[in-house]
Amino acid sequence: MPVSRFRFRTWLLPAAVLLAVGCLAGPVSAPAVAGEPASTGHDDALQERLEELLRAPGGPPGIIAVLQRGDKKKIYRAGVSELGTDRRPQPTDHMRIASTAKAFSGAVALQLVDRGLLGLDDTIGERLPALPEAWHAVTLRQLLNHTSGLPDYILSPELLAILMADPHHVFDSRRLLDFVADEPLAFPPGSQYQYSNSDNIAVALMAEAVTGRPYEELLKRLVYRPLDLRNTSLPQGFLLPEPYLHGYAVDPPDPTEDVSTALSASGVWASGGIVSTPRDLTRFIRAYAGGDLISKPTRHQQLQWRAGASEPAGPGVNATGLAIFRYTTRCGVVYGHTGNFPGYTQLMAATPDGKRSLTFSITTQVNKDNKPELLAELRSVQEDFICALLRR
Template identity: 90%
Template sequence: MDHRSARARLPLLILVRVHPPPSPPSGAIPVSRFRFRIWRLPVAVLLAVGCLAGPVSAPAAAGNSGAAGHDDALRERIEELVRAPGGPPGVIAVLQRRGKTELYRAGVSELGTHRRPQPTDHMRIASTAKAFSGAVALQLVDRGRLGLDDTIGERLPALPEAWHAVTLRQLLNHTSGLPDYTRDADFLAILNADPRHHFDSRRLLDFVADEPLAFPPGSQYQYSNSDNIAVALMAEAVTGRRYEELLRRTVYRPLGLRSTSLPQGFLIPEPYLHGYEVDPPNPPEDVSTVLSASGVWASGGIVSTPRDLTKFIRAYAGGDLISKPTRNQQRQWRVGASEPAGPGVNATGLAIFRYTTRCGVVYGHTGNFPGYTQLMAATPDGERSLTFSITTQVNKDNKPELLAELRSVQEDFICALLRR
């Protein structure tokens, strides 16, 4: 990593090559430009994997050629993603409507194998984890333990006085103005020296404690990883319980999420989707376990599976976890795109985004992390859902053309979800 001044903070992408990297991207968890080699996969693993794609679902009913045609079109779209320059080695999409699940897969879960991505494969869910911290906080609002207008000064008085006027509502919809700790020069220097460094997750905001707010709270939208760290700390402050325990009590257990966790280390439970840095003409490099999750924590450290994400987003978008009055507060929309941008026109609510596509509206969240890009979305009633996972990091700065294609493919899947 180039050691730059604290004023020269840029969004970053993990690269594990010694030659100069491309322009730095932004994302749910920007990571430093590592100037050392981790390991390199042999050229032999660059296999043609697009031929392994295909939906797994009940056969189309006789005479229902339209549905079969949509299946073929969706399959071709994800095959194109895998074949695209810089595209992911693996893609898995799960569409669910009421009792029917359709599974679409392209590529492989690990290069050098023929194993296809599975709905039970673990993966880093990146900033879709912010919806989980939203679920915890909004349930505490329902129980009267927190208020949406509670301030940092009231709940976390040890944080900088300059931040004290920021409310829980502003943290949840990214209008707080909190400086983003993941862009701090000292934080990035530690990652450069030791990518698997174990951070004290509850002290991550210390990296920017000497900085003022970027703007007056509530005056504008700016996505910041610091926001959800503060949300988790507020939840801990009013309950006296660790955030990990709150997740288990209020989200995992009620929804039956048996394969979801918030680890502190760099390992991922087996089996898992391997995430890759893909930068042609160089061979893809496996970055699945390069980083410790302790440096992202409530902002993006959760590990889950497509199956569990499907359960979560159906309940979360459908309002099953919170009361109607709180849900109405959550769904007060303002201009703001998720990171990376989701399909269609984006708007932000409280720890949830609205995606208005050409075929209709879904609610959800996106995320990107070295090796992974995620979308989870569901209809406002939670009856129909889509989770869409690819095994490389894509955002507006590192791969803008591929992001545009990814958003187009995601919109096609949402149209299929809403059409049937």
């Protein structure tokens, strides 16, 4: 594909950066799919909310929501998986899951706590003494609930300059914190909440330090295999497995651009580099939110809540636990995580017993900095879906 200009916002920040990829045509409406049952009642209302989101200024070319109660699953979708085609988004399509990957690092770390290899009060100084001495008092608990004060490496001008020069640059994922190694903590550890991508890089490094195994292997052993996640991986490169949901930069009046493979995953690693599918994400969040992966004492520690929103904010009132968020909506409570990355915005959530779940994926990046009005609409639509999920 000829290389041309690509606009994107870093997956968490307001800073705009120029990269290079090819341009594609504008949005295409998806036709009805033969053989799909017609929706009625509440289904019609939910489907209309998706269509409204699709038509909103800067809205996504594609949406897929998987709502599951027990063994009964409903799939809602709007738009297309790739512009220029009539292919609908599928639950087996691969996609970048963005910061929902932080829950995976939480699943690894909390299982290592259960095994006695890590403690929630273990410090960076004890487990990662090579990191800056100013950070040594930070605990695993504080990393998992974003009260560490670690400076966010995604803000690094040096990192952004590398990406501007080469969007496909392959970083040494285990050295990402070097970009902010000369910076002090933003505040005393534990004193306040501040979402930071550096936190989950440090979590993965702690897991590697106490096991002597690569984080990617720990994911396979502790998460993918037990939950039968056959289409989930943590790549280093920029390519996606086929088939995949194409992610887009949608910033009218600029042309819509395919940014699916614009960046390598090595620059986000344990903080947001996982590739998965709606089907696998559904399996994961049902087990994770339901506490199936960890012991009751560890889960009790995980569910100690304090004020703090995921990024982007999820539906309702947000509170943070250990690598999990509580979303208190007008219809009830679910646990989960959100995420955004160029081309993708994600929500995964489930009831505290794990028996009801929602994954909600759209194919453009939406956050409080780049599209605040669309984010408000997205959160409203997600809350309607959660109310449908919780309806008796």
